[in-house]
Amino acid sequence: MADRPKQQPDEVIDAFTGLLKSQSDATRQMMEALLPGTEIPVPDTDDAAQWAEAGKKLQKLLIDFQSEQARKVGAAPTPYADPAKWFATYSSWYGQMPLSDPDTQKKLWEDGLALFETVLGQYGIGPRAEEKGGEAPELPRKDRRFSDPRWSENPFFAIVHQAYLMLSENIEQIAENLDGIEPARKRQMVFATRMLLDALSPSNFPLTNPVALERVRETKGESLVKGLENLLSDLTRGQLTHSDPRAFELGKDLAATPGKVVYETPLFQLIQYAPTTEKVLEAPLVIFPPWINRFYILDLVPRKSFVKWAVDQGLTVFMVSWKSADASMADLEWDDYIAAQIEAIDKVCERLKVPSAHTIGYCVAGTTLAATLAVLARKGEADKVRSATFFTAQVDFEHAGDLKNFVDDASIEVIGQLAQDGYVDGRYLAATFNLLRGNELLWNYVSKNYLMGEEPTAFDLLHWNGDVTNLPAKWHRRYLRDLYRDNRLVVPDSLKACGVPLDLRRIETPCYIQAGREDHIAPVESVWKLTRYLSGPWTFLLAGSGHIAGVVNPPAAGKYQYWVNDANPDSLDDFIAGATEYPGSWWPHWEAWLRDHDPAEVNARGKRKPGGRGDKVVEDAPGRYVKTR
Template sequence: MNNETTNPPYPSLEDWQHWTWVTGRAQQMLMEFWAQGATGDQPFPAVSPTNAADPMAWMTAGAEAWSKGLEAWGKMLGSTADASQRKDRRFSSPEWSENPVFETIKESYLAISDQLLGSVEEVEGLDEEARQKLRFATRSFVDAMSPSNFALTNPQVMKRTIDTKGENLLNGLKNMLDDVRGGQLTQTKKGAFEVGRNLATTPGKVVYENALYQLIQYTPVTEKVLETPVVVFPPWINRFYILDLTPEKSFVRWCVENGITLFMVSWKSADESIADIHLDDYVLNGQIDAIDTIRDLLGVESVHTIGYCVAGTTLAATLAYLATKGETKKVKSATFLTAQVDFTEAGDLKLFLGDETMTLLDQVTKEKGYLDGRYMAATFNLLRGRELIWNYVTNNYLLGQEPAPFDLLHWNGDVTNLPAAWHRDYLETLYKANKLIEPGGIRVAGVPIDITKVAVPAYIQAGREDHIAPPQSVWKAMKHFSGAKRFLLAGSGHIAGVVNPPAAGKYQYWTNDEDAATLEEFIAGAEEHKGSWWPDWLAWIRKQSSKETAATGARVPGKGKLKAIEDAPGRYVKTR
């Protein structure tokens, strides 16, 4: 770890005793792990006893070969790229620059990575789908082989191992075994957050529930509110409180503070009781049921709707069904947050539609009917492996540290089970067959629907860096819906692009009031605005219906014909 040529001091008897204890303790932990029968709970990668007997060997597997092969890789690829000026969080520790050996490893790795990733774009004869798969596989390989992921090629880990006399490796082994037992990678400090205590704390009541969802009505804080209420449909693959994190990040709280009567749908995590539900249930017993319940409770003709991600896709089907039934007036407007209706240019999730995925869903459907939410969490983590997997392998397992508290990552790990048959049908019918854009391609309650009949005013938001619902895919809704539309491109991605409170002063968004035939035309003529897009949306909502009413009577949760069942956030969101 230093450049001096003097011989290092010979280890003392106490040193040998300590390292013997570290090795023995590691072996004991592994033996206890296997004795308990904890062979790994999928989808967390399983660890076999044959390759785990030596914790140091397991955590540094492949590091020596990677290091020795680095020069050969560089020569074979003809890498001459200069990566010295690049900022990369993986190599931000000063140990990477203080020692020329590790600085060379870092620079060589970055240069080779650039060469490998660049070669994907140069391969001839590939269609875009094949190139996308190759691009993803190459990026995953490059991220996995980073020298920061292995103890023997990470100077920060080596220094910590010496400083702590191996305690970091024992702590890391414990962290790894705990994660294997739980079947999920830990990404935030355990116990730092709790739903109802410091997350999802906006005051309100559950005023209605059925087998599929709970309906939360939030308590008004202004004397007057907009007469037309807003109902939010979050994705059923996640917990709703992504929109009600800590108070300073809460879209829910912000809406209430700005005079909106707000309702939130909290979907039930799938179990045997709802294992056989399908699209009809989410449209009829979910979204339309909530819309009708709110209209009846408040005595209003229509509501504003918000559909986030997959719930926005379903909202398009709901609106098309209402149009076919002549009931369009039930909805005053529709807001689509990072939602796709046309999947011809969908994101990297299309990479997970192979036979293996469908076979798994078929098997799960036969066994218990619902998919463990950890499978979806693992899939989303793979889409950003560097940040959501390898970052925590290094921090938790090699450095032996506890991850920092982070509300967003607590939510990310708070998984929701999915009805397996419906999830399979969703992937097959929408992602693969793209049936939603075909008139009559999908039926709801036996009625063929056509999303070109969706004529309600639509606010369509996309994230510039969204890898789950890419902006070019979200944009396609502009050509399918027939009503007035406003498109907005927000800075950042699928989550941070949506959850961006004005007080934070982060990111930006782009608008273009001129007609644009393509996303490229929209961007070329767009005006950039600093900060959050939420005020833009609120101004648009007020343009649709500006009439206000007193925040009394049924506008207060539990004071109308629907009595309070329990306090927000309700029990559905807490059931795993």
């Protein structure tokens, strides 16, 4: 095959500046025809020298990126490489949308004309023109994506974003009103429609985003250069950047609570944190974080760290640090994680010579903790666990939120195709969770990082969010199929683990169940259902905010609120109706509950201080596993 002729640098620069100028001139002409006298803030390309320099930089970035990709031919694709796989499941459904229906088209046309006249009337244009006297326009639809004044200062951009919002409302309503589709398929279609509409927002495109256009004009094209740098960097690493990756160091800024790794297996490390009080509760606390993320969500910067706070309250805290999956873990299943939780509890009790331990399970690790309690109850070993606390954890997946849109046969098949060497790349999982909050976690950063060319800021929570973890593919598919899709965990003896059937009704361990009022991953309606299966005493607490901020809410921050109801209600509606609201963090409420169940204390000496004389440890916290990519 003959090589394609290479463009000379001057030709590329001329083409770049010529394209910008032609687009600017065309936009001005179009808007002058539609809205005479309106100034459109399109880039001014009269300063040829600066624009030429920007063009050279853009050219070099693209050439370097293409050369790098050519060297990677045959390498495994990144999650950015084939985004169509994520939407292939949904594409065939849009033929069922009645957009060609005459009545639908008539309504859209009439609504569009009415909107056009209403919006232009706010600027003194057309049959509905109003005298505003210098007041800001009162546009009919509000959305935080268009809250910057520049979206309403100019009638062109006001029309653009108001028309988008109007069409989005209508199309989403059409999807929600479709008949003759099974409920699960309809939920998927509504979800996919929302994702597509979010992607098509005018805020995501440079020529329809006045804030980005102004930035291009102010920087003489340098924002385009920086934006392309950010985009190509993300394409290379296969992941959207939310936070400055150089801003934090594990063990120094994050996961910095002092401690030692006191035990290690091929699946997890067990960290014990150094006490800060003279006396500690006799029963230690073992925390199981979700293995879909790094454990330091509970050990962020010191002022936010749940681990540090718990240690300072006089608890002997152990943390399980799961290993990110690799090819050696291809055959792991759910049983292995349940067995690992039991092993961690046994090792803690053996190390401190105590009969039982308190436990915490966060999200998917909370689901597994429920299975662990069921296994121990079936084997007559339930007394190993003094209490169990569940952070935003589900066992009944009937109302499990938008994640259920990814668990039909076709979606599970797509996930199976994405897995390589027996594990699922954590970047795919991160992309899925970003889609659940597309405007906040995806498109907002497309606008900032790519269109505006802004540098990512330093934010510990978003740094953690981007620190992805791989999962064993075999276990992941089973989890989606058996729990999310078929909801078998709540069917007595439908599933087995560690050689015994699982029956949640056998759990008599005292349980503390925390849910987030705005949780989109584990909805409060779903978390509540755990109370319906327990045979022992339980306390349910509803926290303000969502899946992360509802959990990571230190008392010193003075944020949010929580609700409790001591009347042992039979339903979530009854709980809410009779609940008492308290301001601030729920952590002290949980600590008081824990002490009520076991107030005995001991001196913080011997192996209560990890790494002391005669105590063999593996390494300093946070350990190797949390740093393994």
